[in-house]
Amino acid sequence: MQSHAKVVIIGGGVVGCSILFHLAKFGWKDCILLERNELTSGSSWHAAGQIHTISSDPNISRLQGYTINLYREIEETSGQSVGMHNTGGFYLASNNDWYDYLKRERSKARYMGLDQEFISLEEVARRHPLIDPKHYVAALWDPLDGDIDPSGVTYAYAKSAKVHGATYHTHTPVLETSQRPDGSWDVVTEKGTINAEMIVNAGGLWAREVGLLAGLHLPVQPMEHHYLLTEDIPEIVAHGERLPAGIDYEGNIYFRQEQQGMLLGTYEAIATPWSVSGTPQDFGHDLLEPQLDHIEDKLAIGFERIPALERAGIRQIINGPFTFGPDGNPMIGPVPGMKNYWCAVGVMAGFCQAGGVGLCMAEWMMDGEPSIDVWAMDIARFGDFATPHYGTIKSKENYERRFTLTFPNETLPVARRQRTTGIHDRLIEKGAVMDATFGLEGALWFADGPEDAYEDPTFRRSRAHDYVAAAIRAVRESVGAVEVANFAKHRFTGPGARHFLDHVLAGYVPKPGRITLTPMLTPRGKLYGDLTVACLAEDHFMLFGSGAAQEMHRRWFDRLLENRQGQVEYQNVSSRYHGIGLSGPKSRELLQRICRDDVSSDGMRFRDVRESFVGGVPAILVRISFSGELGYEIYVEPEYQLKLFEEIEHAGSDLGLKWYGARALMSMRLEKGWGAWTLDFRPDFTAAQSGLDAFINWKKDFVGKEAAMAEKESGPQKKLVTMSIETSDIDVSNDEAILRNGECVGYVTSGGYAHHIGRSMALGYIPVELVEEGQKLEVEINGTMYPAIVHLDPLYDPSGDKARG
Ligand SMILES: Cc1cc2nc3c(=O)[nH]c(=O)nc-3n(C[C@H](O)[C@H](O)[C@H](O)COP(=O)(O)OP(=O)(O)OC[C@H]3O[C@@H](n4cnc5c(N)ncnc54)[C@H](O)[C@@H]3O)c2cc1C
8 A cells, every 4th residue: 555645535435435536537646545344334335315406505505416417427437337317306395384495495596507497286296196296285396306326326436536546445444543743644554554645534424433533523423314115016117217206395205216116215303313422333334223113103194195105015124324413514624723634524415415525625625725615514614612412412403304494584492502601691581582603692683571582483574573673773773782792703913913914814904903894815816704803902913703604714814824933823712702792873872981981983983993991891892883883892701791791781771772683783784785704705706796895905915816806807797786675574584596587697695674774685696787776686585576676875874974973
């Protein structure tokens, strides 16, 4: 066995083999995959082999389309059959909520270039005579869906990788992974040690064990999963043509033809995590004891909806484990805090997703960034809070919800209060309805009190609507307070800090006592952050950004900081500073009551920052607000937050102070036309497309300048715009298609109801030639086209005087 490689991939399931294939195909031949047994010795061999495109995230759906379209290529390259049946498939709705869900998926498919269409129930029965259509109200059809042979696919990836020049070794368990001082990894096996520049954990069922070889605790969990295979069914034999695949959401079942019978799988309502404390090393081509009582109820639904199944003999019941991550999506990419260590784990639908995972991993490793935004799969969306225990209970929750409808305003109940702030219980007492970001609880909105603090999950405006309106009224007319603990805070100190930030950030790095807003770009000019930079001293900076993206940004900074030791010290201090924001015309009066500094417009200008004392505790005070109103953010160490809260409560009691949460904040920024990270701003877009180029300092060199400059010269093809939409009881959530004259021209990146101006609004990217004031478009919400109008200026305080006043 060779002693050196560019990349060693650990694990020869479908995911590892796809990564090997993509690396080799794109030109990295010096890559080796090590498999402890035969290929497919984890969950890959016993998969049901059903393939489909729908996923919770549009980019994952797009990559699922890529995966399915790749199968012909790897079959041809390898000469290995993938056993593909392109039958097409139905997504079946048995009630109107699911019908609405499918309409939303159809809307996404318009701009993802997927060819989905609604077909009549008569057509369902014609294409699949075994289905009893009376149980359904609608069916969405995707011609890409079907099934493959899982072993065939895995071997086709591996053999194609070999054709492209890569290598794999079976019966070669990896026993140790240890890092050398130069950052490379020694991968130890009984057959020898390979020194690799990078390693990839694609250990699937053993992802946890492979992670532990490098001291990494991964929050993934194998789950038991059942499907059954029937004997031949006379109706199928008589039909003659292969039947389409299908998913019945309410029934929580998926089905397809297998030989002359059927395969029926189900996600149990009460899931069973398997081998919680670790996957046995001697598990391989093994199955688990079927637990029929776990699936009886779902089988009964299946038998009712496909009556021939009840009459068919059961040939085999499969119970096999496969690995989930905490939110059900894969966890891929370089692990923050580790060097040259990559993961592609928690891929729970490997035969739909492994092609896309392999593509993105290869692009990321070779080019430094994937070609599309992979946030929904990025391992950096989890941090230390995602412990193995958290991984187990969230994986169980996600498994159970696999085909359960989650409404846009719904919060998931499991593993809550993993991280809390000092004022958590006080906010609950005030009627806060909470959700977690990066494991940290924060208020979404406030009801009248704890008894009243519940949401009704819906696609339409919910009971929160009026409460949010009241909170916004307080902010626009008097003063509101909002907890700002879950923003990320990144601290840079040292003599080289300014120089470093000037290189990393595209915008202006402020003078001491000032703050600026700046985009951060990748070398290809894609957005990688929109950050607020505060200069506390010439050698001391604090960057505020998306709390959810804090580990993604830490990874980015660590990468760019290489070879700057002694010059710059960097720390992600997000959990060392919590805070409270004040906004509204009376926010200054309130602040002045609890702060000895002069906070008048002369004493503290818009975009000033200082270290001071507020409410009698040490604080970083920033004059800025995302609400578009006069406002301040006060950051304190967590042990001071409760004190600050009490001081604000006391000082604001006669000023009409009201607490507000993320929903109100997100509504107010809409009427200002401001985008938000992970929604409107993300690596799918550039500075010029998003409008963040207005903050670029073109006089200096910075990461991504060349690409941004080229785009500045040629002009962007599309641009982010704000639209108002004519609706009466429903607003966009995200990902709705934007149309003009019936043609899809873009999609909604965020939106909702702008309470102060009283309009439904959306942000989205449209072709630049359509960007003009008053441009008439349509937005598709739950299958209905609503008229929309483009606005080039903010609909609230376009001059910005209120915030600056
Ligand atoms: C019953 C069932 C039905 C399913 N149905 C579908 C379906 O219809 N459609 C779909 O898309 N997905 C389906 N899946 C899910 C799919 O099987 C998984 O998503 C996929 O197999 C994950 O592949 P993987 O490569 O990540 O992991 P695995 O297949 O588990 O591969 C990991 C590999 O790593 C190797 N390994 C581990 N430790 C080491 C080590 N130390 N050294 C070297 N090698 C090591 C293992 O031997 C193994 O071969 C199903 C799964 C199950 C269980």
